[in-house]
Amino acid sequence: MAPPAPEWDLRKLRILRALHQHGTVTATAEALLMAPSAVSQQLSNFARQLGVPLLEAHGRRVRLTDAAHLVLHHADEVFAQLERADADLAALVRGDAGQVRIGAFSTAVAALVVPLVTRLREEAPGLELRVREAEAGEAYDLLAAGEVDLALSLAAHAPTVRDPRFTRVPLLADPLDVALPSAHPLAGAPDLRLADLAADPWIYGADGPWSDITRAACEAAGFRPEQAHTATGWPAILALVGAELGVALVPRMVSAEYTPGSVVVRPLEADRPRRHVIAAVRRGAEQGGGPVARVLAALRAGA
Incomplete structure (x- = not known):
C-alpha cells in the first residue's frame, strides 16, 4: 500500500x-x-x-x-x-482576459467582428475571441445552448425583447443603399429614390432575411420589385449588377467591402431604408466587468 x-x-x-x-x-x-x-x-x-x-x-x-x-x-x-x-x-474580473465565443451573420463578421478582434488584440491581449458564422436562428440556438457567448443578428430576426433568456443590445442602424450599374441612366441622378427604380429588374435571394428586407423596402416605396435574377452572396449580387443585369439593395456594411468598379452605390436619403443590427447575450452576462461585458462594450463602441 x-x-x-x-x-x-x-x-x-x-x-x-x-x-x-x-x-x-x-x-x-x-x-x-x-x-x-x-x-x-x-x-x-x-x-x-x-x-x-x-x-x-x-x-x-x-x-x-x-x-x-x-x-x-x-x-x-x-x-x-x-x-x-x-x-x-x-x-x-476586469474583462481583459478569458474566452468569448461570438456567433454572427456573414456581413457582421467582416464589418464588425473582424475589426473588434483586431482592436482587442492590441487593447486586451489576454482575451481570446472565437468567431463562428451563423445566421440568426442558428446563432440563438447556440447562445441558448451555451455554445456561443454573444450573438449578432438583424433585429427583425432576433427573439422578442420579452424572451427571458437573452438581453438584446442595439448596435447600429445600417443604411440600405442601392447598387446600380455604372452606366445606369440614374447612376448620377440627384436625390435618387427607390420609386425611381420601380421599373428596373431587381436582384436578390429567393428567400431568407434579405429577400424580405428588399421586398419590404420596395413595397414601402410604393411598388413590388420584379425579381430578374436570384443570388444570395454579396459578391454574386454585385457582379450581376456590374454586368448590367439589374439593381439591388445593399447594406452599407457590405458595399464598403465588396463593391466592384463597374457598380455605383447610391444612398437613398429620401427613403432612408435601414436594417437594425443587435447583439444578444444570455441574460445577466452584460453586467459586471467580465470578458463578455468587456467584448460587448467594445463592440458597441466600434459599431
Missing part, C-alpha cells in the same frame, strides 16, 4: 519561507506578527503533514534540513505561479 500523499499548506509554507529569510524563529514571529511558539507549532505540524523533518537543532537555534531546502526550492515556483494566477484572475 502506497504511503499517503503529503498535505501541502500554503500558509505554513509561507512561514517556512519566512524562517529561511529571517534566520530565527523570533525574527520570523516578529515579521509575521505571530508568537514564536505559534511559529514553532505551525512548522512542527507542517513537518508531520509532509512526513519529513524540516528543522533540526543547531546550538540554541534551529536550522533548516535538506528536506526543508528542497521544499523551499519548489516553493519559489509555487508562489511565482500563484502570482501569475492572481494577475490572470484580476484580468478576468
Whole structure:
C-alpha cells in the first residue's frame, strides 16, 4: 500500500519561507506578527503533514534540513505561479482576459467582428475571441445552448425583447443603399429614390432575411420589385449588377467591402431604408466587468 500523499499548506509554507529569510524563529514571529511558539507549532505540524523533518537543532537555534531546502526550492515556483494566477484572475474580473465565443451573420463578421478582434488584440491581449458564422436562428440556438457567448443578428430576426433568456443590445442602424450599374441612366441622378427604380429588374435571394428586407423596402416605396435574377452572396449580387443585369439593395456594411468598379452605390436619403443590427447575450452576462461585458462594450463602441 502506497504511503499517503503529503498535505501541502500554503500558509505554513509561507512561514517556512519566512524562517529561511529571517534566520530565527523570533525574527520570523516578529515579521509575521505571530508568537514564536505559534511559529514553532505551525512548522512542527507542517513537518508531520509532509512526513519529513524540516528543522533540526543547531546550538540554541534551529536550522533548516535538506528536506526543508528542497521544499523551499519548489516553493519559489509555487508562489511565482500563484502570482501569475492572481494577475490572470484580476484580468478576468476586469474583462481583459478569458474566452468569448461570438456567433454572427456573414456581413457582421467582416464589418464588425473582424475589426473588434483586431482592436482587442492590441487593447486586451489576454482575451481570446472565437468567431463562428451563423445566421440568426442558428446563432440563438447556440447562445441558448451555451455554445456561443454573444450573438449578432438583424433585429427583425432576433427573439422578442420579452424572451427571458437573452438581453438584446442595439448596435447600429445600417443604411440600405442601392447598387446600380455604372452606366445606369440614374447612376448620377440627384436625390435618387427607390420609386425611381420601380421599373428596373431587381436582384436578390429567393428567400431568407434579405429577400424580405428588399421586398419590404420596395413595397414601402410604393411598388413590388420584379425579381430578374436570384443570388444570395454579396459578391454574386454585385457582379450581376456590374454586368448590367439589374439593381439591388445593399447594406452599407457590405458595399464598403465588396463593391466592384463597374457598380455605383447610391444612398437613398429620401427613403432612408435601414436594417437594425443587435447583439444578444444570455441574460445577466452584460453586467459586471467580465470578458463578455468587456467584448460587448467594445463592440458597441466600434459599431
